[in-house]
Amino acid sequence: MSEVGEVWLIVGLGNPGPNYAGHRHNIGYLVNDELASRLGGSFRAHKSGRADVVEGRLGGVPGRPGPRVVLARPRSYMNEVGGPAKALASFYKVDPAQIVAIHDELDIPFDTMRLKLGGGDNGHNGLKSLRASFGTGDFHRVRVGIGRPPGRQDVADFVLSGYSSAERKDLPFQVDRAADAIECLVTEGLEKAQQRFNS
Numbered sequence: 001m002s003e004v005g006e007v008w009l010i011v012g013l014g015n016p017g018p019n020y021a022g023h024r025h026n027i028g029y030l031v032n033d034e035l036a037s038r039l040g041g042s043f044r045a046h047k048s049g050r051a052d053v054v055e056g057r058l059g060g061v062p063g064r065p066g067p068r069v070v071l072a073r074p075r076s077y078m079n080e081v082g083g084p085a086k087a088l089a090s091f092y093k094v095d096p097a098q099i100v101a102i103h104d105e106l107d108i109p110f111d112t113m114r115l116k117l118g119g120g121d122n123g124h125n126g127l128k129s130l131r132a133s134f135g136t137g138d139f140h141r142v143r144v145g146i147g148r149p150p151g152r153q154d155v156a157d158f159v160l161s162g163y164s165s166a167e168r169k170d171l172p173f174q175v176d177r178a179a180d181a182i183e184c185l186v187t188e189g190l191e192k193a194q195q196r197f198n199s
Contacts, residue, residue, distance in 0.1 A: 007068045008058075008186045009094040010035065011085050013103040013126035015160075016075050024146040025078060025159040027175075028102035028126075031144070032071045034179040043073055048091060050075050050084035059187035067186050070094075079125040082133025089134070099139040100182060101130055104159060108145035110167055111174055112199045115181055116141055117190055140185065144178050 012032030013025075020026055032054075036043060039056035046053045052073045060066030070092055074084035089099060097117075103126055108114060118138045121127035131137045149158035163171055181197040 007092050008098050009070050010100045011072045022162045027104045027144045030175045031102045031178045048087040059183045081126050082129035086133040096134050096139045102142045104146045105143035110147045112145035114143045114198050
């Protein structure tokens with residue numbers, strides 16, 4: 001269980017700007033948008049100048065507010081997200097163990113999700129950048145499955161392309177479920193969240 005005094009930094013990984021908005025690589029942005037709407041907030045520039053944030057309390061029940069969270073959308077490209085995330089972690093005094101990175105995952109199928117603490121970066125440039133900036137990989141990950149590219153399509157082209165029309169129908173449910181998983185993680189802990197959401 002998380003203490004109410006603790007702050008969680010929830011970093012949605014993606015690339016900034018409208019050209020990237022619907023890409024598989026930007027699932028972290030979509031999930032953080034859903035969490036922001038649950039908090040009733042909208043992203044605003046942080047004084048660090050390198051990320052947009054929403055602050056609030058997630059989960060909780062009447063009379064017992066949920067933990068404080070900072071939803072972050074770095075303004076840098078995927079391979080440089082570590083710098084802005086580290087600046088926010090320093091500003092809010094957040095340890096790596098209280099950081100959640102939401103990212104796309106090639107090794108699990110679309111509409112599947114896994115939560116874990118720590119691990120390698122598996123070739124993911126956003127995770128690589130976070131690990132380099134924090135000096136550790138011991139942060140939480142919400143790995144949202146996108147599956148492998150069809151045929152011989154290049155991986156880089158695949159992650160920087162839009163979802164298929166069939167996937168687009170299911171995407172809102174996937175985003176909603178990932179947001180639920182994060183809410184469960186910060187309020188009830190990793191083990192409960194894994195039992196409930198690791199598909």
